[in-house]
Amino acid sequence: MRTIRGWFRETTGDLPVTFWYLWTGTLINRLGSFVLIFLAIYLTRERGFSELQAGLVLGLWGVGGAVGTTVGGTLTDRWGRRPTLLTAHVGAAAMMLALGFARDLWTLAAxxxxxxxxxxxxxxxxxxxxxxxxxxxxxxxxxxxxxxxINLGFACAAILAGLAAEVGYLLLFVVDAVTTLTTAVIIFVKVRETRVVGAATTGAVHTARRGALRTILTDRIYLGFVALNLLSALVFLQHISMLPIAMGEDGLSTATYGSVIALNGVLIVAGQLFVPRLIRGRSRSHVLALAAVVMGVGFGLTAFAEAAWFYGLTVLIWTLGEMLNSPSNSTLIAELSPAELRGRYQGVFSLSWQVAGASAPILGGLVRQEAGNVTLWLGCAAIGGVTALFHLLSGPARERRAASLRRPAVAAPEPATVPVPPVPQVAKAATPAPTR
Incomplete structure (x- = not known):
């Protein structure tokens, strides 16, 4: 019992109050993250569109996301974190409702x-x-x-969405909008602005604004890291676009897909809190390479799946890779981002998810339509292997860059502390990202 208590304190203790408000908002938002999980099924079965048309709509979601992350990153650094979050969540809730009532292809696409x-x-x-x-x-x-x-909410959402879809797909859009608005309320009431621009940092911020784009575009180490994430995301997002279609063609129901994909969230909920201790002190490039291989194997085995249990097995395998990938990715982004350009660096990284969100369903649908289901999934396995190789090759340069950015931060005085009382997916990606 003492061991469990000690592990719990080590895992959750001494984190800022603002973090827990952000964490709560994430959980609530993900509990209602129905729409993206079932959008491909909704478009093909309920609205009667072809796989290619469904891929186009999902691809446009990715295009919008690419613009959103770029604009959001700039607003985060210039306007502030809090107002950007509030505007984004309220706008997303409104568009979810609009999408639920749309009927023709081009209205759905818009x-x-x-x-x-x-x-x-x-x-x-x-x-x-x-x-x-x-x-x-x-x-x-x-x-x-x-x-x-994110994954506790996702696991619950995948199961609930499968049941709710049997009642009516409009319910998915309504619940998703409500949970997104609830997250916005938490941010509005409990979370204060965390961006600090004092006299000592104002000059740096002005310089950053003038040269931000040039700085990012010439940061080859960071852009290489973003490119590798893009390759992983192209594979990973097939679970939203092509996996439900493949399972449907094997005669499996919407509820079965919801249950199978929920295994992803269940495994992460059961094991993710133990991952930091497992990978602590290990080479991040090796961890990321292993993650890419495991994810590639999991998606590659989908080529041979026909029954629900086999699909479930493939989900469990690639989820292990996802669990290794996520924390190492997140800490690297933080360490490779200069403080004055933090929002825009986050935006560029998120852009890789949106480019993948725009191209993965289109490419997946095209490959599946022209070359077949087996070629699609074995291609995912090959991409995983290539990604792993480049993580091993580029890892040392990334760690040197992270160390060089940490050194000035240690020498400089800490900025004003974040206010004490003191939180946002739509894709797990997306993240998501979610926003999976």
Whole structure:
């Protein structure tokens, strides 16, 4: 019992109050994250669109998300974390309702575009706020706890969404909008602005504004890291776009897909809190390479799946890779981002998810339609292997860059502390990101 208590204190203790409000908002938002999970099924079965048309709508969601993360990153650094989060959440809730009532293809496409824009604009602000409030020594477990909340909500949402879809798909859009608004209320009431711009930092911020784009575009180490995440995301997002279609063609119901994909969240909920201790002190490039291989194997085995239990097995395998990937990714983003450009660096990283969100369903649908189901999933396995190789090759340079950015931060005085009383998916990606 003492061991359990000690582990619990080590995992959750001494984190800022603001973090827990952010964590609560994440959990509530993810509990209602129905729409993206079942959008491909909704478009093909309920609305009668082809796989390619469904891929187009999902792709436009990704295009909107790409714009959203870019704009959101800039607003996060210039306007502030809190107002960006509030605007993004309220806009996303409104567009979810609009998408639920849309009927023709182009209205659905426009709704998906705008939904992606608003929903993903929250990601850079949320990521920057997390880095603002959590000290560097606590970030690995803080990001793991947040990822745990994402997947606890996702596991529940996947099962509930499968049941709710049997009642009516409109219910999915309504519940998703309500939970998104609830998250906005938590931010409005409990979370204060965390961006600190004092006299000592004003000049740096002005310089950053003038040269931000040039700084990011010439940061080859960071862009290489973003490119590798893009490859992983192209594979990972097939679980939203092509997996439900493949399972449907094997005669499996919507509820079965919901139960199978819920295994992803259940496994993460059961094991994610132990991952920080497992990978602590290990080479992050090796952990990321292993994660890419495991994810590739899991998705590759989908080529041979026909029964629900086999699909469930593939989900369990690639989920293990996801669990290794997420905390290492999150801490690297934080350490590779200059403080004055934190929002925009977060935005560029989120952009890789949105590019994948735009292209994964289209590419997946095209490959599946032209070359077949087996080729699609074996191609995912090959991408995982290539990604792993490049993580091993680029890892040392990333760690040197992270160390060089940490040194000035140690020498400089700490900025004013974040206010004490003191929180945002739509894709697990997306994240999500979620926003999976």
């Amino acid at each position: 709704g998906a575009l705008l939904l992606g824009l608003f929903a993903e604009a929250a990601r850079p602000a949320f990521g920057a706020m997390m880095i603002d409030v959590v000290p560097e020594k606590d970030r690995l477990r803080a990001f793991s706890l947040n990822y745990w909340a």
